[in-house]
Amino acid sequence: MRLAVDLRAALAQQQFRVLYQPIVDLATGDVHKAEALLRWEHPTLGLVSPEKFIPLAEETGMIGEIGHWVFRQAANQVQHWRKFREDFQISVNKSPAQFMSEDRVHDTWFDYLRELQLEGNSVVVEITEGLLLDASPAITNKLLGFRDAGMQVAIDDFGTGYSSLAYLKKFDIDYLKIDRAFIRNLAPNSDDMALCEAIIVMAHKLGIQVIAEGIETEAQRDLLAAAGCDYGQGYLFSRPIAAEAFEQLFASTTA
Ligand code: G
Ligand code: G
Numbered sequence: 001m002r003l004a005v006d007l008r009a010a011l012a013q014q015q016f017r018v019l020y021q022p023i024v025d026l027a028t029g030d031v032h033k034a035e036a037l038l039r040w041e042h043p044t045l046g047l048v049s050p051e052k053f054i055p056l057a058e059e060t061g062m063i064g065e066i067g068h069w070v071f072r073q074a075a076n077q078v079q080h081w082r083k084f085r086e087d088f089q090i091s092v093n094k095s096p097a098q099f100m101s102e103d104r105v106h107d108t109w110f111d112y113l114r115e116l117q118l119e120g121n122s123v124v125v126e127i128t129e130g131l132l133l134d135a136s137p138a139i140t141n142k143l144l145g146f147r148d149a150g151m152q153v154a155i156d157d158f159g160t161g162y163s164s165l166a167y168l169k170k171f172d173i174d175y176l177k178i179d180r181a182f183i184r185n186l187a188p189n190s191d192d193m194a195l196c197e198a199i200i201v202m203a204h205k206l207g208i209q210v211i212a213e214g215i216e217t218e219a220q221r222d223l224l225a226a227a228g229c230d231y232g233q234g235y236l237f238s239r240p241i242a243a244e245a246f247e248q249l250f251a252s253t254t255a
């Protein structure tokens with residue numbers, strides 16, 4: 001497997017980049033958080049999508065090392081950006097296989113955050129709901145480990161997985177991220193609007209905040225803001241961008 005061989009060299013040869021996509025407070029328009037999104041710039045193939053190389057990294061056992069690297073990049077970045085906004089957060093994605101293969105990663109992360117003198121809540125771990133379906137003690141304990149270290153948890157792609165809502169009661173979840181499939185055709189009085197409104201009401205009653213993904217139009221943003229959705233993410237605000245470009249967003253909103 002050529003790609004697997006190349007992947008092994010990618011970290012050492014600095015071919016990975018982390019891009020950041022802003023997460024905006026829908027009531028104020030402030031940039032409140034960022035999602036860290038990994039990119040691999042392959043020397044000959046060009047940009048390889050995480051959808052392709054994350055599974056490969058899982059199969060070849062490289063996901064642990066890559067995940068730590070992404071986390072450290074994100075932590076260094078959030079330390080810097082908390083100078084612009086003291087409650088700034090960066091979220092990092094964890095695939096189910098990645099989450100399950102790890103052992104006490106929250107300890108390593110907690111130590112690193114402490115070294116940087118950062119609070120646990122600078123980091124949000126994004127997982128998908130499929131992970132919580134069986135709710136084995138191993139998974140429960142890992143999730144609790146992150147929570148005990150002060151980190152927060154977001155359910156990514158919410159609404160697309162196997163819909164058992166029981167886990168929302170069982171785990172301390174901080175954010176639900178409504179999948180962009182529900183946002184794409186959002187219109188007044190549509191089924192998607194009803195689903196978004198119901199998710200927002202339910203989440204708030206459970207003490208969970210809501211982030212809508214894939215917002216591309218002002219109409220979508222306005223409908224979600226009117227429905228009380230807390231945060232939004234999507235091309236309307238910005239594509240995932242490099243850290244230097246992201247920093248301009250602070251400059252333009254806090255001047
Ligand atoms: O950014 P993009 O649309 O290319 O992301 C495609 C998929 O890759 C998304 O599902 C996203 O969650 C995932 N992804 C991006 N970065 C990471 C990462 O650092 N770790 C993991 N596990 N998945 C990631
Ligand atoms: O699975 P996850 O939600 O982590 O995937 C996030 C990915 O969604 C990002 O990497 C980004 O490339 C993609 N994305 C972000 N905003 C938009 C958007 O407004 N429209 C579309 N089509 N994709 C988006």
Ligand code: MN
Pocket residue numbers: 035093126156
């Ligand atoms: Mn995500």
Ligand code: NA
Pocket residue numbers: 156157158177179180213
């Ligand atoms: Na998502």
